[in-house]
Amino acid sequence: MNDNIIPTLNPVFAKRKAYREGSEHKPIWDLLDSVFDPELPGLTIWDLGILQDVRLIDGEWQIDVTPTYSGCPAVETINADVKAALKAAGYDKVKVNLVLSPAWSTEMMSPVGKAHLKSINIAPPHEEDRVQCPVCDSSNTKVVSQFGSTACKALYQCNDCFENFDYFKHF
Structure with a gap:
């Protein structure tokens, strides 16, 4: 198997995608594609997997977000x-709900989100925690610290190109 290929769909993301596509509020989901994670430049909250639901209840938009x-x-x-x-x-009547269950996991991330992480030199999560350098694609890497620039990332170094990089931990 080619380690450079990011799987297109896993069952968790596929379920999320089908739910979104079947929603009667698709225009609102689409509007929220303009909201980015402030710690991961250019990565939408949908692609990160934290945007969970969009509902209209008694004239108020209820947006469910699960933190990483x-x-x-x-x-x-x-x-x-x-x-x-x-x-x-x-849309003036909006409530954002912090939802902790089910807990966020990297399986909620979209393939686009994982590819975006690599494009900004962050190794995307891997089910088996195989960490591949996002710069040179080498899998000859070592952990430097269990915590990188944020708690959901670990700091790694490539033994081939010597770059330090964050690895988005698999949860």
Whole structure:
């Protein structure tokens, strides 16, 4: 198997994608594709897998977001960005719900999200925790620290090109 290939769909993401595509609120899901994770430049909250649901209840938009880990410092910024994106489109009644169950996992990430991580030199999660250098694609890597720039990442170094890089931990 070629380690450079990021799997297109796993069952968890496939279920999320089918749910979104079957939603009667598709335009709102699409609007939220403009909301990015503040710690991962260019990665949408959908592709990261934290945007869970969009509902309209009694005239108020209910947006469910699951953080990548409990205590994630980006949650407040993401909530504000969700509200701002919908307000800019004319939706004033918006509530963002922090949902902890089911817990977020890297299986919720889209293939586009995993490819984006690699494009910004972050090794995407791998089911077997095989860490491949996002710069030179070598799998000859070593852990430097269990914690990288954020708690959901570990710091690695490539033994071939000597680059340090974050690995998005598989949860």
